Amino acid sequence: MSKPLSSHVTVPLPQAMWNRIWTCRTLLKIKSFLWKAVGGALATGMALSKRKIPLEPSCPRCGAASETIEHIILANPFAKAVWFGSHLALNPYQSQSLSVPEWIMNWSSLLILGKEESRKDMSLCSFIAWNIWKARNELVFSSKAGSPYEVLFNPQQAHSELFTLRGSPPTCNHGVRNAPDLPLYWKPPISPTFKLNTDAALTFKKDKGDLGFVMRDHSSNMVYASSEPNSFTSMLLGEGLAIRLGMIQAIGEYIDHLEVESDSKKMISFIQDPSRNALADISPVVNDISHLSSFFRSISFSYIPREINSVADSLARKALSILCRIDWPHSTPWLQEVCLSDALALTHLFQ
Incomplete structure (x- = not known):
């Protein structure tokens, strides 16, 4: 009717x-x-x-x-x-x-x-x-x-x-997003450390996956940003692949000190605690990440809410519409806008 x-x-x-x-x-x-x-x-x-x-x-x-x-x-x-x-x-x-x-x-x-x-x-x-x-x-x-x-x-x-x-309507709260130890905004790292934010996206039919990552310095300046189509069948595996991809790039950029942030709490927990038995499909990726960590003088892995992982999220979504990896120029307008929104949020917080 x-x-x-x-x-x-x-x-x-x-x-x-x-x-x-x-x-x-x-x-x-x-x-x-x-x-x-x-x-x-x-x-x-x-x-x-x-x-x-x-x-x-x-x-x-x-x-x-x-x-x-x-x-x-x-x-x-x-x-x-x-x-x-x-x-x-x-x-x-x-x-x-x-x-x-x-x-x-x-x-x-x-x-x-x-x-x-x-x-x-x-x-x-x-x-x-x-x-x-x-x-x-x-x-x-x-x-x-x-x-x-x-x-x-x-x-x-x-x-x-x-x-x-x-504002957003009330949602079910399991004590994660509002936990006192979680950041409420994206924060730049302290020099000489660089920060790597990563994310993954999966199509509705789960037949195509996509990865995105961004590296920024202590002044919030973008050092590297990339989107890459990939093939995986679970978001957890995709999140691990995105972290691994970003770490490989950081090694190629001769970065010695790195902070890694992801909005996948489960993947971060597997990386932080090697004694946990990772699922069979993600175990090789977790092992790769552990091995790659030895290439840095210092490295840390942290979980952050999706709301403050917007740049990596946008990069992963971009990969849904491309056929091969794209390393985005620093002058890309939409990327500048998303990065600027993170920086402005931080500035406004302390005004």
């Missing part, structure tokens, strides 16, 4: 679509935009052409023959650059037949970092889609082309402010 529709929506939509849009944690105007987008009620070039309005139906940005809503927010090169440049590192239009309703319903399968994290990421998807649409309108009506980075910065900042103001 479908919900009663606004007069602006031209096609009937199922209950599941209604629930997905109107329960999304986003602004009311963005919910309205998404509702119109899935209902075929936005004034795209093709939509206006079908209504016999004498306007050019092609895309004003790339010249494609049919400017549909799918083309605007998912398929054109500008939109693809925005999505891939975001923290989500998405390539949303891998299938030419994918519609906006199907894409929205697929949000939960694309983002698998747990219920609360997925809700935040679905909300960010809504902000990005809205700002891509706004950028298209600025191009059409004001001849302002803009850049993917400009379009991306606004929704991520607004989304962050929304969650800061509203």
Whole structure:
């Protein structure tokens, strides 16, 4: 049974679509935009052409023959650059037949970092889609082309402010995240030590895994950042592979003093206590990490909450959309932004 529709929506939509849009944690105007987008009620070039309005139906940005809503927010090169440049590192239009309703319903399968994290990421998807649409309108009506980075910065900042103001709903607390000995923000190491943050990501079907790591110095400056597609079937193994990958790079950079941080408490516990019997699939990786540790004059391993491991998390997500390892230039805009957010959080804490 479908919900009663606004007069602006031209096609009937199922209950599941209604629930997905109107329960999304986003602004009311963005919910309205998404509702119109899935209902075929936005004034795209093709939509206006079908209504016999004498306007050019092609895309004003790339010249494609049919400017549909799918083309605007998912398929054109500008939109693809925005999505891939975001923290989500998405390539949303891998299938030419994918519609906006199907894409929205697929949000939960694309983002698998747990219920609360997925809700935040679905909300960010809504902000990005809205700002891509706004950028298209600025191009059409004001001849302002803009850049993917400009379009991306606004929704991520607004989304962050929304969650800061509203806060997150109560969640089950097992005494881990709020433990007094856990850091509440990312802290740079003390010179001459470097800090390595690592993370892993696993696709929904668990048929592809991805690794990310970042090394920074005592001034929070990025020394090295990398994303690498990999193959593993469990997150625990992936977390170990990410730590091993980052340590190998640190050895190659002639780093003598290293702090390693991961948001996998179990993997850190196996590394810190060699007497524990590690699972069969991760035992070789734990042994490798133990051996690599001998190459450093000093090294430590610490667990941190996911919330303050955002740079490594973003790097791991980037690997979901690439075919081979990428060592990111220091000047990469989205990477600078994520690293800067960590540094600013630290600065604000002590103001």
